[in-house]
Amino acid sequence: MSSSIRFEHVARRFPGREAGAPPVTALDDLDLEVAAGELVTLVGPSGCGKSTLLDLVAGLSSPSSGRVLVDDREVTGPGLDRGVVFQQYALLPWRTARANVELGLEANGTPRRERAERAREYLDLVGLAGFERHYPHELSGGMTQRVAIARSLAFDPAVLLMDEPFAALDAQTRETLQDELLRIWGRTGKTILFITHGIDEAVYLGRRVAVLTARPGRVKGIVEVGDLPRGDPDTDVRSSPEFARARHRVWTSLRGETKRQGEHADRGARPVKAETQHDRTQEARVDQHA
């Protein structure tokens, strides 16, 4: 089971920090389409609204204008047809690996016994058989993120949304998990929207790489990577000429954006990154009271 994702002229504005300040536009007139079963990666300069975009698909916030559609239905709120993997794992520290995976199954009312079974099955899928009873603090960063992936897959969402999930891991663990993700994608056929700020990661994982512009974010261009022999342990895909070409195209596209952003900053604009974080904590606070 998988679904397509479509952004139609999506814009998202946040109120200015101080009263009377002009609103901050994170995304503006963004169009993007991800076909069912496709793995698309999204790169952009920091603060370009990548995470805002993911929140919109997840249903954690709604666009100021335009529409986000999953499987031709407009997103109106969170739902179990979409699974989110966050950068900082977001596991409940007081639950074991198994109980964390079960969390999503509790949301859709799966009976207790089936929950345990499914949790075991998916921990097995991400290579964590035997770690069911471990608490997150007893697991390494890579293992923790595997648990998070298992949790997002266990309730069988059609779409998997990943927000820089491997950014906090060391290089070797990251490469292992990238291959794992490709394997899991091959086995499950999910539609995956993968956000990253790493060009190599974007090119390695995505069949298509969408490059976002600096704030306000919109899709600048899409680089077709095509079929590389990914996941083949005997080939060093990253040093193949095809990979280098695709990488260079993404780099060039992105380069223009980081330059533009740099000029902005030099002219005394507020640091973009700090702003996003501010916006999001503010949002989280509002959400808590909702």
Next chain:
Amino acid sequence: MIAFLAVWEVVPRLGLVDRVFLPPFSEVLAAWWQLAVSGELGEHLGASLVRALGGLVLAVVVAIPLGIALGWYRPVAEALNPLLEIFRNTAALALLPVFVLLLGLGESSKIALVMFACSWPILLNTASAVRTVDPLLVRSARSLGFGAGAVFRKVVLPSTVPTLFTGVRLAAAVSLLVLVAAEMAGANAGLGYLITAAQFNVEVPQMYAGILTISLLGLAINQLLVVLERRVSRWRPATG
């Protein structure tokens, strides 16, 4: 610990301090044993325990839900904050006469005073625990489609437990402190009363026996709560 007791034993025996005012530890121990055997100690201990635990339990029952509400509804917290700050910074004992006036000299005024004093650490710790729940965990639970109630039950409540326990432990220490002082000020039973009465009758070893009992009681209660805390927060990385 042993060195401290040894010094306590030796210093009065050597005549370095007047043994009338500081009897050797062994004499205190003997007095303590006598009080225990006669049942007098049990009676005072019982009276104090009922008041301290009664006040503490009432504080837990009232302050935890209030603290949760205060942490969850930010506008409520902001509106009440100045008032809370004033109450919190008013020494509970200063209010003893007020409680006595309102509730009389009996048990209820003492229990109410203990409850009042215990409520603040619990209330403030609970509120801050709820307020500082990792927003990412809340977001992640919401992305799974949980409503506010379920997010609260599955994420907010469990994550407040450690901080909440700290509050209860602080409150337990406060409860003894306030109670002993209240009993010293006016009571006819209880450890605080035992100490002042012994002092009044110049039964110095008995006085120290009372003080010793209070120390041990405080230690025991704290230890109990530590064990309980460890049991409910086994998921946390080991801390000192």
